Amino acid sequence: MSEAALTVENLTLSIGGARVVDGIGFAVAPGEVMAIVGESGCGKSLTAQAMMRLLPSAIRLDAGTVRLGADDITALPERAMQAIRGRRISMIFQEPQAALDPLSTIGSQIAEALRAPLSRVRADVRRMLEDVGISDPDRRIDQHPFELSGGMCQRVMIATALISRPGVLIADEPTTALDVTIQAQILDLLRRLATERQTAVVLITHDMGVVADIADRLAVMYAGRIAETGPTEAIFASPRHPYTALLLASIPRLTDVPKSELAVIEGRVPTPNEYGPGCRFANRCPRADARCVTETPPLRPIGEGRSTACFHAEAMA
Amino acid sequence: MSPTLEITDLKVHFPGRGGAPVRAVDGVSLSIAPGETLGLVGESGCGKSTVSNATVGLLAPTAGSVRVLGTELAGADAKTLRDIRAHAQMVFQDPVTSLNPRMTIGAAVGEPLLVRGIARGAALKARVGELLEEVGLRAENATRYPHQFSGGQRQRIVIARALALRPALLVCDEPVSALDVSVRAQILNLLVALQTRYGMSTLFVSHDLAVVRHVCDRVAVMYLGRIAEIGPRDALYAAPRHPYTRALLAAVPEPDPAIQRAKPRVPLAGEIPSPANPPSGCRFHTRCPLAVEICRQEAPELRMVGESAVACHLA
Numbered sequence: 213m214s215e216a217a218l219t220v221e222n223l224t225l226s227i228g229g230a231r232v233v234d235g236i237g238f239a240v241a242p243g244e245v246m247a248i249v250g251e252s253g254c255g256k257s258l259t260a261q262a263m264m265r266l267l268p269s270a271i272r273l274d275a276g277t278v279r280l281g282a283d284d285i286t287a288l289p290e291r292a293m294q295a296i297r298g299r300r301i302s303m304i305f306q307e308p309q310a311a312l313d314p315l316s317t318i319g320s321q322i323a324e325a326l327r328a329p330l331s332r333v334r335a336d337v338r339r340m341l342e343d344v345g346i347s348d349p350d351r352r353i354d355q356h357p358f359e360l361s362g363g364m365c366q367r368v369m370i371a372t373a374l375i376s377r378p379g380v381l382i383a384d385e386p387t388t389a390l391d392v393t394i395q396a397q398i399l400d401l402l403r404r405l406a407t408e409r410q411t412a413v414v415l416i417t418h419d420m421g422v423v424a425d426i427a428d429r430l431a432v433m434y435a436g437r438i439a440e441t442g443p444t445e446a447i448f449a450s451p452r453h454p455y456t457a458l459l460l461a462s463i464p465r466l467t468d469v470p471k472s473e474l475a476v477i478e479g480r481v482p483t484p485n486e487y488g489p490g491c492r493f494a495n496r497c498p499r500a501d502a503r504c505v506t507e508t509p510p511l512r513p514i515g516e517g518r519s520t521a522c523f524h525a526e527a528m529a
Numbered sequence: 530m531s532p533t534l535e536i537t538d539l540k541v542h543f544p545g546r547g548g549a550p551v552r553a554v555d556g557v558s559l560s561i562a563p564g565e566t567l568g569l570v571g572e573s574g575c576g577k578s579t580v581s582n583a584t585v586g587l588l589a590p591t592a593g594s595v596r597v598l599g600t601e602l603a604g605a606d607a608k609t610l611r612d613i614r615a616h617a618q619m620v621f622q623d624p625v626t627s628l629n630p631r632m633t634i635g636a637a638v639g640e641p642l643l644v645r646g647i648a649r650g651a652a653l654k655a656r657v658g659e660l661l662e663e664v665g666l667r668a669e670n671a672t673r674y675p676h677q678f679s680g681g682q683r684q685r686i687v688i689a690r691a692l693a694l695r696p697a698l699l700v701c702d703e704p705v706s707a708l709d710v711s712v713r714a715q716i717l718n719l720l721v722a723l724q725t726r727y728g729m730s731t732l733f734v735s736h737d738l739a740v741v742r743h744v745c746d747r748v749a750v751m752y753l754g755r756i757a758e759i760g761p762r763d764a765l766y767a768a769p770r771h772p773y774t775r776a777l778l779a780a781v782p783e784p785d786p787a788i789q790r791a792k793p794r795v796p797l798a799g800e801i802p803s804p805a806n807p808p809s810g811c812r813f814h815t816r817c818p819l820a821v822e823i824c825r826q827e828a829p830e831l832r833m834v835g836e837s838a839v840a841c842h843l844a
Contacts, residue, residue, distance in 0.1 A: 251709040361800045362573075391572035392736065393797040396780040400796060418710060421782030424789045445786045462714035463784050464743035470762060471721050471744065474714035480679055 216281075217242045217379040217412035218263070218301075223276035225258055225267070230484030232271070233258050234436045237511075240412040242379065245403065247415040247423040247444070250433035251459075253481060256416045259433075260382050263414065264303050265293050280380060298325050302373035306385040308365035312357040318368045319353035325372045336375065344371045345401055363394035367401065374405060381406075384416040399426050420463055424448060429517075432456045435481055435492035438511055442518030452514060452525040454497045491521070499524045531599060532560040533698050533730035534584060534617075539593035541579050545805045552804050553579040555754035556593075558831075561698070566724060566731040568745035568762075570738055570777070574801055575751040581702045581734045585617045586610045598697055615645060618691035622703035624683035628675040634661075634686045635671025641693045660689040664719060681712035685719065692723070702734045713740075720744055738781050742766055750774045753812040754804055760837025770839040773813050811842065819843055 216239035225233040233255040240246040248256045261267050263278050265285065277286045280300050285293065297303075302325075305311045313321055322337045323330040330337065334353070341349035344367040357365055366386060373381055383402065387395040403426045406413045415427060423430050423444060431441040432455065440453035451457040461475035479496045482488075491497070494504040503523060511521040522528075539557045542550040554576040561567045569577045582588040583595055586602050595602040597617045600609065618641075621627045628637055639657040642648045648656050658668030664685040675683055684704065691699060704720070705713040721744055724731060735741050741748055742762060749759040750773065758771040769775045776797040783789045799816045802808055808815045814824040823842050831838040 251711060363800055391801070392738070392780045393572065393776060394800065396782070396796045399782070400794065419782070420710070420784035421789070424784050424786040425782040448784070448786050459710060460784065462711050464714075464717065464739045465785070466739050466742060466766065466778070466781065466783060467785075467788070468743070470742055473718055473721075474743075476715045476718065477711040 215241060216279075217244075218414065219277075219279040220259070220263065221277045221279075223259060223262055223278070224274040225255070225262060226272050226274050227270055227484070231274075231487065232436050232484050233262070236276070236431075236433075236436075236438055238431055238438070238441060240380070240414060242410040242412055243407055244429065245406050245413045245415055245427050247417055247427035247430040248433060249417055249420065249423055249430055251418060251481065253435075254433040255436040256433050257384060260303070260384050260414065260416050263380075263382055264297065264301060265290075266303075298373070298378065299376045300378050301380040301382065302376070302378045303382040303384065304366070304369045304373050304386050306388050308362060308369045308389075309357060311369055312365055314357055317354050317356055318360070322368065322372045322375055325375050337371075340371045340375045341368075343405075344368075344374075345397070346371075361394075363390055363397065366390065366394075366398055370398075370401065370405070374409065374411065377409060378411065380412045380414070382414045382416070385418070386415070387422060388417070388419070395422075402426060420448075420460060432459070435487070436484070437492060437521060438519075439493065439522070440518070440520045441511070442516065446516055446518055450529065452518065452520040452528050453493075453522045454499050454524070454528070455493045457528065458498075491523075499527070530563055532596075533563050533565075533598060534559075534561040534732065535594070535596040536560065536580070536584070537594040537596075539580065539583060539595060540591045541576070541583055541588055542591040549805050552754050552807065554583070555804075555807075557751070557754070557756055559749055559756065559759060561730045561732060563697070563730055564724075564728040565747065566733055566745045568741035568748040569732060569734045569751060570736065570741050570748060571751035572736060572777075572801060574753070574804055576754040576804070577734045577751050578702055580751075581619070581700050581732060584698075584700050584732060585619045586614060587619075615641075615694045616696050617698040617700060618694065618696040620684075620687050620691050620699065620701045620704045623707050624680060624687050625675070625707075627687045628683060630675055633672055633674055634678070637675075638671070638686065638690045638693060641690065645694065647694070656693075660693055661686075663692065663723070664689045665715075679712070680708055681715055684708065684716050688716075688719065688723070692727070695727070696729060698730045698732065700732045700734070703736070704733075705740060706735070706737070717744060738766075738777060750777065753802065753807050755812060756831060756838075756840060757813065758837055758839045758841075759831070760835075760839075764836040768835065770834045770837055770844040771813075771841050772817050772819050772843075776816075776818075811840070 219239040221237045223236040250256045319337050320330045323333050326333050338349050346352050387398050427444045432439045434455050439455045458477045490505040491509050494500040509521045509523045511519050513519050537558050541554040542552050545551045571577050590603045597613050600613050635657045638660050639653050705716050748765045750757045752773050757773045810826045811824040811829050814820040829840045829842045831840045834844045
């Protein structure tokens with residue numbers, strides 16, 4: 213286990229007694245891109261915030277550990293955490309313009325991640341800007357965020373996040389606010405930097421296209437739990453949880469028959485106070501039987517590095 | 530048959546900072562036949578939403594003509610606009626802000642019928658019930674408020690309201706972009722079913738090329754206020770003629786790692802220039818991998834290449 217850059221075990225979060233994240237666990241190796249996918253409210257962003265130790269005060273950490281390499285950071289005091297954020301674990305967000313300080317130049321914001329004045333680290337910052345594909349870095353380094361496009365601001369955020377060479381990068385919907393041609397550039401950049409710098413990347417997204425593009429492995433979340441996890445190619449080729457299968461079938465593709473009926477998932481996601489003793493997908497699942505309603509299917513290994521939380525996984529093979 | 534919508538050389542300019550106007554839409558022509566769905570795709574700032582707003586009279590054209598069922602909207606008086614809006618209804622991206630939180634959904638769906646004096650009392654109530662059922666909701670939901678519904682259900686309510694007057698033209702601006710994947714499929718299935726049932730024309734604005742391919746008969750690709758390429762769906766997707774159309778299609782991440790990872794990587798360099806100061810000649814030349822001298826100097830006109838009209842010197 214010691215070779216994983218990030219290990220999350222049994223992460224359990226609640227709000228007012230309701231379990232919004234329920235026993236999540238996964239590990240990410242250096243240089244690996246691990247995607248956490250799911251729809252609104254599945255708990256993927258809370259999981260990201262828990263890893264950064266940036267949970268809103270209303271959310272309680274009931275159980276679980278987060279480790280960076282061999283170090284347990286779950287209970288570190290905030291002061292110690294501040295020394296770790298940006299150095300050993302960094303995060304980038306969906307809205308790069310909102311995440312940058314409008315009053316400060318991009319050079320000094322990136323330098324801040326090194327805890328140094330820009331004058332002292334200017335050469336490093338310039339090199340980092342070049343590495344994230346910002347053209348004309350000598351001019352850009354002294355500009356403010358409003359002078360840059362959304363795509364360029366996201367490059368600046370990535371530069372800020374990675375300049376201290378953290379082992380782990382959490383990317384929460386990093387391309388959702390960007391146009392498709394810019395998204396392609398940013399995804400290529402993330403993939404390259406993860407490999408070159410051996411950064412473990414946790415990619416939080418709702419977009420299966422983004423997952424298919426750059427993730428080595430993925431975890432599909434539904435209602436606070438992992439439904440299925442494993443290597444990207446294997447899961448897309450043959451999903452072993454009915455939720456994953458329906459989610460994939462509901463996406464219009466460039467290869468399907470136009471105007472054909474897309475698969476739909478009937479009903480809606482249960483709210484945390486509606487969770488019963490069984491599988492949380494049971495009320496919408498075409499394969500559900502009596503056992504699914506009364507018993508929680510554990511996340512169990514099914515070979516090839518895959519795990520699924522479904523009693524019917526073998527029937528889907 | 531005469532077209533439901535006919536837009537000719539439409540220009541919509543906004544006053545810009547420091548003099549130069551922002552030419553959001555700068556010479557767009559297109560038409561939609563009865564029963565046809567036209568997709569309008571492009572990235573942020575290409576002018577697609579400005580075209581859709583001008584189509585329902587929410588923005589006045591700077592120049593050019595917008596005709597809905599033969600009636601000119603450019604320069605039309607308030608009464609003409611009011612009358613024509615009965616035939617051209619709009620569905621916006623965000624169903625939450627599209628509905629008045631203090632109005633029951635029955636009142637919202639029935640409002641177009643009430644204000645135009647088409648139905649009232651028991652007849653109105655019955656008609657609202659029918660409309661709700663057409664979009665997959667129950668008639669007894671009419672007395673509830675928007676916050677009691679999910680995002681997907683709210684978009685159904687917005688669609689029911691848009692259908693209330695049986696419009697000849699439905700304008701949908703990013704109707705599924707704010708919705709979760711599984712809900713998106715439900716709304717797309719509904720829109721396709723309604724097209725088949727009522728045969729209205731649809732202008733479908735979206736940044737998502739896979740969604741547009743799924744619901745549209747013809748597709749127009751916009752770049753910086755102009756149409757780069759317009760043609761039948763299958764021709765445009767199978768054999769895109771404009772380098773921008775090709776780049777857009779190449780950039781769509783396919784939800785299939787086998788296909789996606791086998792794709793050649795030709796990411797488009799650079800960013801979209803400002804519509805206040807568009808490049809000379811072909812507006813795409815600053816990012817185009819094929820650009821030659823003529824592209825920098827002369828703006829290409831749309832011309833027929835195969836089944837599509839393409840604005841490229843090299844197509």
